[in-house]
Amino acid sequence: METFSFETPAKQHVAQKAHVGVVGSGDLEILLEPSDNKKTIFNVRTASDGFQEIWKSVFTRFSDNNAIDAIITINDFGATPGVVSLRLTQALEVANQTTNVL
C-alpha cells in the first residue's frame, strides 16, 4: 500500500461534496469535498505501489479541465488510469448537481 498527496492550483467552486465508487477489485472510491484553499488537493491511498507518475498525469489532465477548489480523497484497489478519470468526472458531476436525486 502506498500513500501520497498531490496539489494543483484551482479557483472553481463546487456546489457540494460527493462520494462515488467502491474499494473493490479494479475500482476506487472518491470522496470530493469543497474547500477554500485555491487548490485541488489529491490524497491517495493505493494498493498498487510505484505508479505515482501515472497518477500525477491523470490528476494534471483532470485539473487542466476542472480547476476545482476541493479536497479529493482516493482509496484505490487497482483501478486503471481510465477508470480513475471516469470516476473523477463522475464525482465532479455529482458535486455539481443542484438537486440531490435519491
Next chain:
Amino acid sequence: MKTSFIELKGRERAKALLDQGTFKEILDPFDRVESPHLAPQGIVPESDDGMIIAKGKLDGQDVVVLSIEGAFQGGGIGEVCGSKIAGSLERALVDNKNGKKIIPIIVFDTGGVRLQEANYGLLIISEIQAAIVALKEYVPVIALIPGNVGCFGGMSITAALCSNIIMTETARFGLNGPEVIEQEAGIKEFNSHDRRLIWDTIGGATRFKSGMVDQLVEDDIDAFKNAIITAFSALNPLPHTMQIDRYLSLLDHIDPTARIGIDDLVKLLDGPAAENISPIEDQPSPGRGRTWFKALTNNAASISAYPSVLVADTEFNGKPTRFLAVVSNAANKFPRARHGEVGLLEGWALAKYVRQAITEDAGASVKRNIVAIIDVPSQAYGYIEELGGIPLSCAAAVDAYASARIGGHAVTGIIVGNAISGGFLSHGLQASRLIALDDPAINVQAMSKQSAARITKRTIAELDEATKKVPAMAYDIKSYNSLGPLDTLLEGINADTPDAANLETVKVALSEAIALSDNTVKQRLETKQAEKGRLFSRLVRTKIAEQWS
C-alpha cells in the same frame, strides 16, 4: 420492465428499497469511520468500511436497511462494519421497546468473517445475532440474499436466524464456502470447481425447495420490495430455528454416505417420522470437553440422546445448573463431525436441550443456570452438512442460547479447549459471561490457518507476520483476552488432567461468572481489556447513537 437489484452496489441497493426522498444514511463515508486494522496489513480501507446504514421508509413503514457492500473485501465482517450492523440493531431494539416500530432489513452480501480482522468478526457476528434474537420478539427481521458474493460463514448463521429470508436463484447461501470445504475435507467431499454441484447444494432454488428460504424472487427491485412488504406481515407458523423435531427426525433418516440430492432431502423432511430408530452408537475418545463436563458435573450421566452432545443437570454452587458440551464420537454417523465439530446433529441437539430447559423452567421462580463447556474444533465441513442446512442447525443453537439468556437464565461459557468459528458461535458466544483457561494449546479463531491462507491468498508466514500487528488474527487465548471478551483468564490450570485444586479454582471462577450474568452480551464491551481492545466497536456505537434519531 425489470430493473436489476443485484447489479447495484450496496448504497444504491439501500436507496432502491426505500421510498423516494426518505433515505438517511447513518455514519456515511464523510464520517470516515473506517477499519483501523487494514492499513497496518497493507490493505486500503474504505471510508464506510463496506457497510451502509440507511434509515427511511418502505411502503410508509419505518425501516433501517443494513446493506453490506460485497465488492469491498468480499463483504467480510470486521470490527467497524460489524459494529455498524450490531449497533444499528441495538438502536432499533430500543426504538421498538419504546413502542416506535422500526423493521430491520439486512442485505447480505458477505463471505462471513473478514479474515484480516478474524476474532473481531466472530465476536461481533455473535453480537449481531444476539440483537436479532432480541428484536424478533417485537418485529420481523428481514434477510435479503440477492447474490454476487452470496451469504457465507458466520453470516449464513445470522441470515438463518432472521424471520423471513428472501433470495434469488443466482445467490448462494451456505456455512462453508466450496473452497473451504475442499481445503478442509478434500476434493472428493466437495469439488469447488464443480459449478453444478455448488448450485445444487447451496443455490437459491435448492434453498427454497428445502424451505430454508421463505421467498424466492426474480432479480428485480420491485420484486424485492414486494417480498419485503409481504414479510412485514408474514406470520411464520413455526420459525425455522424452532423446527427442532422436524430436523432431528430428518437426521434420523439421512444416510450421510449416500450422497442424496435436494429432492431426496425434501421427501425425507416431509415424510413420516422414522420408526424403530436404533440408539446412536457411541465411541467416545478422551478430550477436554468430556473431561471438564465430568469434573464440573461430578460425573453425572448425560441425559442427551446424542452421544456427541453431553447434557446434565446438577446442583452447582447450590443452584440448579444445566451443563452442555459438544464432544467427539468416532461412531458419529456423520463422518465430518466425528472429532467434536458442531454438525447438523449437534446444532439441533444443542437447541433441543437448551429449549427443554427454557420450557421446563417457564413458570419457575428460579430458572436454572446454563453453562456451555467449550472445546469445539470447528463446525463440520461437508457436502451433506451444506445440503442439509447447517447454517440453520447452527442458528437453532444460537437462537436457543440467546432466548434462554433473554428469558432469564444465566448463560455462561467456559473455554477449556478450542473455540473455533461456527462451532463457537453455536456453542458459547451467546453467553453473557465467558471465562477461559490460560493454556497454550487453546486456539480461538474464525478459520484454520491453512484455509485462511488460501482464502486471503497469503502464505502461512505472511499470516503469522500480520498477526503481530493485529491481535485479532492471532490464535492464542492471551491475544483473544486482549480484545476484552473474557471475564476471567485462569492461570495455572492443567486443562487436560485437572487436580482437585484446579477444579476448585475453576468452580469458584465459574460461580462468580454465573452470578454476574445478565440477559445481554454487553459485558464484553465493558471489560478493562475492551477499553483498548474494542475501541472502535464502542466508538461506532456511540456515533450511531448520536445520529440515530
